[in-house]
Amino acid sequence: MVIRVNGDGTLMPFELLPELFLGRSIRQLLVAPIRDDFEALCRDAVSNRVALTFTHPELGAEEVLVNPVLNSAQTRCKFLVCWAREPDMLESTSDADLGWHDLVVDDIQVRYRPVACGLVEAAPWWAIGLDGIALWKHPQRVSAVGLASTAMSELVLESFAAAAGHDVCDLRMLTPAAEMLSGMVPLCHSALAASGLASERVELAVPVELAVDADLLALIVHLRAMGLQIDIVGLNELTAKLQRVSHTAGDPDSLWIPPAPAPSGWHEDIADALAESQQL
Numbered sequence: 001m002v003i004r005v006n007g008d009g010t011l012m013p014f015e016l017l018p019e020l021f022l023g024r025s026i027r028q029l030l031v032a033p034i035r036d037d038f039e040a041l042c043r044d045a046v047s048n049r050v051a052l053t054f055t056h057p058e059l060g061a062e063e064v065l066v067n068p069v070l071n072s073a074q075t076r077c078k079f080l081v082c083w084a085r086e087p088d089m090l091e092s093t094s095d096a097d098l099g100w101h102d103l104v105v106d107d108i109q110v111r112y113r114p115v116a117c118g119l120v121e122a123a124p125w126w127a128i129g130l131d132g133i134a135l136w137k138h139p140q141r142v143s144a145v146g147l148a149s150t151a152m153s154e155l156v157l158e159s160f161a162a163a164a165g166h167d168v169c170d171l172r173m174l175t176p177a178a179e180m181l182s183g184m185v186p187l188c189h190s191a192l193a194a195s196g197l198a199s200e201r202v203e204l205a206v207p208v209e210l211a212v213d214a215d216l217l218a219l220i221v222h223l224r225a226m227g228l229q230i231d232i233v234g235l236n237e238l239t240a241k242l243q244r245v246s247h248t249a250g251d252p253d254s255l256w257i258p259p260a261p262a263p264s265g266w267h268e269d270i271a272d273a274l275a276e277s278q279q280l
Contacts, residue, residue, distance in 0.1 A: 001026045002178045002213045003080040005046055005068075011039065011080075026064070026084055034058050042066055046077045059084070065144055069182050079215055081178045083140045100141045108135070108151050110158045111266040114277030119203070120270060121172045122159035124151045134266075139176040152180045156191045162270040164197040169274045172203040174233075178210055185222050192226075199227030208234040 004012040014030045029038045034056050045052045045066045054064040062084050068077040109127040112120050126133040135142050135151055142148050155173060163171040175181040184204070192199055204223060210216050211232045224230050267273040 001029075001082045002210075002215060003042065003082065004215050005077045005079050007076075009043075009046055009077070011042055011046070014039070026082065028058060029054075029064065029082075038064070042080055042082075045080060049074075049077055065140070067143065067179060069179070081143075081182070083143065083177065100138075100145050103142070103145055103147060105147065105150055105154075108147070108154050109268065110155055110162075111268055112159070112162075112270045112273035113264045113266045114273050114280055115172055115264075117277055117280050118168050118274070119170045119172055120163070120273045120277055121174075122155060122162075122270075123173065123266075124155045125266070136174055136176045139180065143177060143179050148177065148179045149183055152183065153187060156184075156187050157194070159270070160191040160195040160197045160202070163201065164195040166270065166274055169270065170201045170203065171197075172205060172231075174205040174207075175210070176207065178213070178216055181206065181210055181216055181219060185219060185226075188223065188226065188228065200229065203229040203231055205231045205233050208232050208238050211235070 001017065003014075003017070006012065014035065017030065028034055037056060038054055041052055041054050045068050049068055049070060051065065051067045054066060064082055064084050067081045069079050069081060070076065071078055103126055107127050109125050109132070110122055111125045111132075112122050115121045124135045126135055139148065142151055152175070159171055159173065163169045175184060188199075188202070191197075192202075206220055211220060220230060264273075264276065267276075
């Protein structure tokens with residue numbers, strides 16, 4: 001959930017938040033008896049410009065992380081990014097029982113897999129154990145240990161440079177959470193300039209839950225204006241659902257939803273993923 005912070009430090013009215021797209025734990029924050037306590041903690045996060053953790057008996061074992069996103073001068077909070085998590089440990093690996101606090105920058109590795117002919121997806125992995133762990137399957141936990149921005153920077157800078165070395169390789173990547181998306185404009189500017197990769201060769205996949213947020217939508221529009229391709233993941237499915245409940249909508253069955261591609265294996269070298277994509 002993303003909460004906009006006004007220029008005077010006040011929060012946008014909770015009534016304006018898109019509850020349709022929020023998980024159960026986040027929706028609970030917006031109603032009594034939790035709302036007043038949560039709102040007070042959000043105000044503290046804004047005034048002190050620090051990340052805070054919210055717990056409440058009504059949430060059970062879950063806790064909500066509230067992370068302020070500041071302006072470029074680091075003097076004012078622009079909005080709050082909130083997500084729920086269960087503070088448990090990682091599953092056992094073949095090496096040891098580790099927690100997310102053991103994730104360090106040096107263990108972040110970019111891997112690639114084929115999506116379509118000439119199109120390769122890039123994602124950050126935790127190079128641990130026999131197989132490693134796909135970090136974007138656990139974006140909230142990556143954020144909780146303070147490495148979300150670092151993981152996204154490693155992903156963008158390395159994958160842009162790798163794709164630029166292959167004339168027939170287009171690149172796709174997912175931004176799974178608001179915190180990752182918030183810094184994409186300057187990051188992509190820098191990566192495109194450094195690598196020489198044409199912006200139209202990059203496809204950014206954004207979940208529809210993020211795209212409906214007004215503040216994040218402005219960032220998405222900016223990225224599209226830079227020339228990047230934008231895929232709003234889940235948009236057709238959401239549109240079909242809304243058409244089915246609206247008596248003024250057209251025929252929902254006329255909306256074609258493309259089938260999801262069969263998942264392929266991940267590679268450490270973009271050249272291996274690109275070679276496999278030529279067979280699709």
